Amino acid sequence: MGALLxxxxxxxxxxxxxxxxxxxxxxxxQVDSGEIFGIAGESGSGxxxxxxxxxxxxxxxxxxxxxxxxxxxxxxxxxxxxLRDVRGRRIAMVSQDPSTSLHPMLSIETxxxxxxxxxxxLSRSAARGRAVELLDxxxxxxxxxxxxxxxxxxxxxxxxxxxxxxxxxxxxxxxxADEPTTALDVTVQAGILRLLHRLRAERDLAVVVITHxxxxxxxxxxxxxxxxxxxxxxxxxxERVLTRPRHPYTRGLLDALPHPEGGAxxxxxxxxxxxxxxxxxxxxxxxxxxGYAVPDCRTGRPAPVLVGPGHAAACPPDPLEGDA
Amino acid sequence: MNxxxxxxxxxxxxxxxxxxxxxxxxxxxxxxxxxxxxLCVGITLVAxxxxxxxxxxxxxxxxxxxxxxxxxxxxxxxxxxxxxxxVPVQYLTYIGNVLQGNFGLSQQSHRPVAQDLAEYVPATxxxxxxxxxxxxxxxxxxxxxxxxxxxxxPDQVLRVVSLGGVSMPTFWxxxxxxxxxxxxxxxxxxxxxxxxxxxPPPYATGFYTLDAALAGQWDVLSSAAGHLVLPSLVLAVYxxxxxxxxxxxxxxxxxxxxxxxxARAKGLPERVVILRHVLRPAMVAIxxxxxxxFGSLLSGAVLVENIFSWPGLGQYAYRSAVNLDLPGIxxxxxxxxxxxxxxxxxxxxxxxxIDPRIRLT
Amino acid sequence: xxxxxxxxxxxxxxxxxxALVGAAFIVLWVLVALLAxxxxxxxxxxxxxxxxxxxxxxxxFGTDELGRDVLSRVIYGSRVSLPLAFLLxxxxxxxxxxxxxxxxxxxxxxxxxxxxLADLVFAFPGIILAMAVAAALGPQxxxxxxxxxxxxxxxxxxxxxxxxxxxxxxxxxxxSRLLGSSSVRTMLVDLRPNIAGPVLVMAAxxxxxxxxxxxxxxxxxxxxxxxxxxxxxxxxxxxxxxxRWWVGLFPGLCILTVVLAFNFVGDTLxxxxxxxxxxxxxx
Numbered sequence: 001m002g003a004l005l006x007x008x009x010x011x012x013x014x015x016x017x018x019x020x021x022x023x024x025x026x027x028x029x030q031v032d033s034g035e036i037f038g039i040a041g042e043s044g045s046g047x048x049x050x051x052x053x054x055x056x057x058x059x060x061x062x063x064x065x066x067x068x069x070x071x072x073x074x075x076x077x078x079x080x081x082x083l084r085d086v087r088g089r090r091i092a093m094v095s096q097d098p099s100t101s102l103h104p105m106l107s108i109e110t111x112x113x114x115x116x117x118x119x120x121x122l123s124r125s126a127a128r129g130r131a132v133e134l135l136d137x138x139x140x141x142x143x144x145x146x147x148x149x150x151x152x153x154x155x156x157x158x159x160x161x162x163x164x165x166x167x168x169x170x171x172x173x174x175x176x177a178d179e180p181t182t183a184l185d186v187t188v189q190a191g192i193l194r195l196l197h198r199l200r201a202e203r204d205l206a207v208v209v210i211t212h213x214x215x216x217x218x219x220x221x222x223x224x225x226x227x228x229x230x231x232x233x234x235x236x237x238x239e240r241v242l243t244r245p246r247h248p249y250t251r252g253l254l255d256a257l258p259h260p261e262g263g264a265x266x267x268x269x270x271x272x273x274x275x276x277x278x279x280x281x282x283x284x285x286x287x288x289x290x291g292y293a294v295p296d297c298r299t300g301r302p303a304p305v306l307v308g309p310g311h312a313a314a315c316p317p318d319p320l321e322g323d324a
Numbered sequence: 325m326n327x328x329x330x331x332x333x334x335x336x337x338x339x340x341x342x343x344x345x346x347x348x349x350x351x352x353x354x355x356x357x358x359x360x361x362x363l364c365v366g367i368t369l370v371a372x373x374x375x376x377x378x379x380x381x382x383x384x385x386x387x388x389x390x391x392x393x394x395x396x397x398x399x400x401x402x403x404x405x406x407x408x409x410x411v412p413v414q415y416l417t418y419i420g421n422v423l424q425g426n427f428g429l430s431q432q433s434h435r436p437v438a439q440d441l442a443e444y445v446p447a448t449x450x451x452x453x454x455x456x457x458x459x460x461x462x463x464x465x466x467x468x469x470x471x472x473x474x475x476x477x478p479d480q481v482l483r484v485v486s487l488g489g490v491s492m493p494t495f496w497x498x499x500x501x502x503x504x505x506x507x508x509x510x511x512x513x514x515x516x517x518x519x520x521x522x523x524p525p526p527y528a529t530g531f532y533t534l535d536a537a538l539a540g541q542w543d544v545l546s547s548a549a550g551h552l553v554l555p556s557l558v559l560a561v562y563x564x565x566x567x568x569x570x571x572x573x574x575x576x577x578x579x580x581x582x583x584x585x586x587a588r589a590k591g592l593p594e595r596v597v598i599l600r601h602v603l604r605p606a607m608v609a610i611x612x613x614x615x616x617x618f619g620s621l622l623s624g625a626v627l628v629e630n631i632f633s634w635p636g637l638g639q640y641a642y643r644s645a646v647n648l649d650l651p652g653i654x655x656x657x658x659x660x661x662x663x664x665x666x667x668x669x670x671x672x673x674x675x676x677x678i679d680p681r682i683r684l685t
Numbered sequence: 686x687x688x689x690x691x692x693x694x695x696x697x698x699x700x701x702x703x704a705l706v707g708a709a710f711i712v713l714w715v716l717v718a719l720l721a722x723x724x725x726x727x728x729x730x731x732x733x734x735x736x737x738x739x740x741x742x743x744x745x746f747g748t749d750e751l752g753r754d755v756l757s758r759v760i761y762g763s764r765v766s767l768p769l770a771f772l773l774x775x776x777x778x779x780x781x782x783x784x785x786x787x788x789x790x791x792x793x794x795x796x797x798x799x800x801x802l803a804d805l806v807f808a809f810p811g812i813i814l815a816m817a818v819a820a821a822l823g824p825q826x827x828x829x830x831x832x833x834x835x836x837x838x839x840x841x842x843x844x845x846x847x848x849x850x851x852x853x854x855x856x857x858x859x860x861s862r863l864l865g866s867s868s869v870r871t872m873l874v875d876l877r878p879n880i881a882g883p884v885l886v887m888a889a890x891x892x893x894x895x896x897x898x899x900x901x902x903x904x905x906x907x908x909x910x911x912x913x914x915x916x917x918x919x920x921x922x923x924x925x926x927x928x929r930w931w932v933g934l935f936p937g938l939c940i941l942t943v944v945l946a947f948n949f950v951g952d953t954l955x956x957x958x959x960x961x962x963x964x965x966x967x968x
Contacts, residue, residue, distance in 0.1 A: 055589055057585060057588055057589060084591045084592075084593065085591060086591070087588070087589055087590065087591035088589060088590035088591030088592070089591055092589070092590075093586070093589040095582060095585070095586060095589075096582075097582065100581065100582035100583060101582045101583055101585075101586040102583060102586070103583040103586075103587070103601055103605075104583070104605070104679075104681060105604050105605055105678065105679050105680060105681070106600070106601070106604075107680075110600075114590070114592065114596070114600070115590040115591060115592060118591070118592060118593070118596070119591060150680045150681065152680075152681050163586075166586075166590070363804075363805070366801070366805050367805060367809070370805055371817070483703070483952075484703070487703075487945060487948045487949060487952055488941075488945060490893075490948065491893060491897075491941055491944040491945040491948050492941055492944075493897055493900060493901065493904075493917070493920070493937055493940045493941065493944070494901075495901060495904045495917075495920060495921075495924070496920050496933065496936075496937030496940065496941070499920060499923055499924050499927060499933045499934075499937065500930075500933075500934065500937070502927060503927055503928075503930050507927065507928060619810050620810065622810045622813070623810035623811055623812040623813065626810070626812050626813060626816065626905075627812065627901050627904065627905065630905075630924070631924055631927075641813055641816065641817075642816065642905060645816045645817050645819075645820035645821070645907075646820050646824075646906075646907075648820065648821065653817055656813065657809075657813075657817075660809060660810060660813060661809075664809075
């Protein structure tokens with residue numbers, strides 16, 4: 001059986017004042033049913049644009065190329081109408097900040113049931129019944145009463161649970177979660193991540209988690225893709241990527257993470273800042289910030305090389321040899 | 325004409341707004357009413373001072389050439405209208421009377437101002453209400469079309485249309501429309517509130533359409549409604565342009581919100597996204613402007629009532645102003661201020677209807 | 686990538702067709718006003734022809750109820766409306782800016798009093814207040830101009846007050862105060878560049894409103910008096926002879942084109958401003 005989602009050579013151009021600029025550059029990955037796939041990277045690395053491209057929600061003047069096969073159909077080639085039938089029904093999205101992604105003026109019931117009624121043709125009362133079940137699934141106390149309430153009446157964590165319930169309403173096969181915990185308190189984050197884990201197990205749901213937070217990654221992802229400058233830097237199983245990173249950028253990210261046992265001394269920021277849109281350098285996009293860069297990095301574009309089982313890095317293996 | 329007026333309240337309807345001070349709705353309304361009363365006092369004071377400062381003499385304006393030469397007649401006139409008292413006394417007396425519903429005697433119609441107002445004000449309000457409903461329907465619809473087609477040709481065309489609307493001299497539009505739709509092609513009834521020879525419905529609200537419906541006089545109702553069409557169309561030209569521009573700006577602002585993207589991600593048809601998820605928050609800014617637009621409709625009415633022989637506040641205000649009819653001018657001022665205050669209260673109440681966060685906080 | 690990066694925001698306002706058309710019309714009207722004696726076939730007050738003639742080769746816009754050439758009167762009308770509109774917008778802007786700057790800079794009860802006064806004027810439909818003022822002072826063009834100034838200044842006052850308040854605490858103003866500048870000097874030198882742009886945009890939009898209000902007052906008989914060739918008064922003559930469409934149509938078209946031209950320019954300029962300031966001016 002093939003992968004649920006198979007992205008091949010996805011490229012996204014965004015319109016800017018100075019003409020089209022590449023935001024995602026030849027990205028490929030696949031996600032299986034029941035898998036949690038993480039896409040990591042700093043802001044501007046193209047991870048959010050990847051999700052928007054899959055849903056057909058890019059800004060007006062954006063263009064894409066490549067393929068994104070989902071359940072045997074190419075999402076990038078679909079007409080808007082067909083895509084609308086996939087969105088919300090087969091692929092759902094949870095976005096970063098539930099206080100802005102839930103509509104502030106519509107009741108929870110409306111927001112939970114409107115797409116169920118549209119996609120599944122449920123009656124008002126049937127949709128309401130399902131909505132109660134969903135709220136129960138995401139552990140919202142007193143679901144009946146919650147339906148009549150508005151988002152402002154819930155805490156941030158509760159709102160994100162509601163947003164997840166909204167995403168699950170039509171029983172999608174794939175969930176795109178864009179920074180699902182970034183806006184939440186750390187204590188609440190764990191609950192949301194556990195919820196994603198449970199849902200994956202219960203529903204055989206595939207989840208793409210997009211985050212800049214490798215801590216979140218290590219908690220939920222089965223496989224991780226690290227993006228830099230719109231390209232894949234490294235992709236592989238979680239434990240391999242996090243414990244034996246092969247790309248200097250991944251290493252840099254891990255070194256920048258605080259460790260409970262080490263003090264501030266162990267923190268090592270990556271020098272410089274990620275390239276902004278349209279200013280991705282030639283060659284390996286990371287070379288200006290890379291401590292291992294050699295002259296070749298400035299010109300050649302490194303292709304991902306297999307460095308272990310299912311583990312590839314877009315960096316020639318030499319510089320890190322013996323270091324891992 | 326009032327286009328430079330900006331709405332109170334924030335245009336950023338989609339963003340989180342600080343909770344309104346005052347908490348419960350009643351407390352909030354109470355504060356607004358007190359502020360409104362103060363505004364009313366302020367307006368009467370300004371109007372009063374203004375009429376005192378000006379060089380014109382009401383006696384000269386209202387008595388004939390011959391009578392003005394007769395000191396006794398002038399003195400009698402001044403005594404009758406209280407003009408012989410010191411100014412502060414005049415003002416206090418006036419306010420005291422107003423509180424009892426007595427607006428004084430009009431020097432120009434020789435009737436109680438309150439009686440005049442009861443007759444003229446509903447005519448203008450009825451007209452302005454018709455026009456504002458029309459403007460909201462057309463202006464909001466076109467503004468949404470412009471916003472969703474941002475920078476493409478429908479937006480460009482509608483931009484010219486809306487700028488054209490706010491650039492037309494209302495009194496000239498009235499003239500052209502009157503000539504074409506009534507005189508030349510006879511499509512719509514011309515002047516007055518009713519067909520000639522028809523008598524007004526029994527007075528209940530002063531709105532002929534409503535009064536006729538209450539009395540079951542259907543022929544009067546249809547005639548009154550027909551007579552409203554032409555003047556309200558003319559008045560709506562300006563407000564449609566105004567509401568279009570605001571709706572466009574407001575919708576564009578809302579379209580950038582996360583929750584709109586979330587609604588699209590749910591696979592809802594674009595129509596539902598716009599009508600349910602975008603227009604509702606956009607309405608918060610739009611109704612604020614609608615309140616301002618209502619004020620500008622009153623202004624417009626002053627200019628066009630003459631052309632349509634519409635016996636309304638505008639004509640009354642005009643006649644009071646030219647005749648320096650102090651009680652008349654004051655009465656008009658108070659009514660206009662009261663209407664303004666009512667509209668603002670209505671707008672505040674509508675915020676609560678549209679945005680549950682206001683009800684809940 | 687945000688939606689604010691629209692192509693329109695990036696382009697110079699003077700490249701936009703609407704602004705160009707508007708500017709061209711303004712230039713055209715200024716030329717007409719300057720060259721009126723050369724362009725007009727007759728004097729504005731000459732009663733040389735039969736009354737109420739339809740437009741013809743002889744009288745392109747027909748003649749009015751006194752046998753005057755409507756085209757000539759329309760051309761001379763630009764010499765009344767345009768300079769007065771500029772003048773009164775300048776007055777209103779200066780007055781409003783002064784009030785707003787004082788309110789914003791001194792704050793406290795000064796601010797409270799001035800802004801409540803502005804609110805009062807705002808609360809009133811402009812034309813009714815202007816009508817009261819004009820009627821009280823006597824129906825004359827000069828008084829009508831005064832009346833329009835009286836109702837126009839508050840929008841500038843609010844705008845400038847807002848700008849001053851937001852700029853007052855900005856670091857460069859504080860710095861210049863530390864260096865010993867007086868308040869007034871600070872206000873004039875440091876804040877002017879930030880305030881001039883929005884005020885000019887508002888003024889550009891306001892010229893249109895001024896023309897509308899002024900011609901409206903003249904239409905009511907509270908502004909220009911006969912036989913002055915003023916557009917609003919000419920429309921009023923058209924209303925009195927409404928069956929002769931040409932008497933009122935052409936002067937009204939003149940008002941429309943002038944107002945539209947200023948609105949085209951003003952609207953485009955506003956789009957070029959920063960969005961928050963633009964919102965304060967939007968009208």
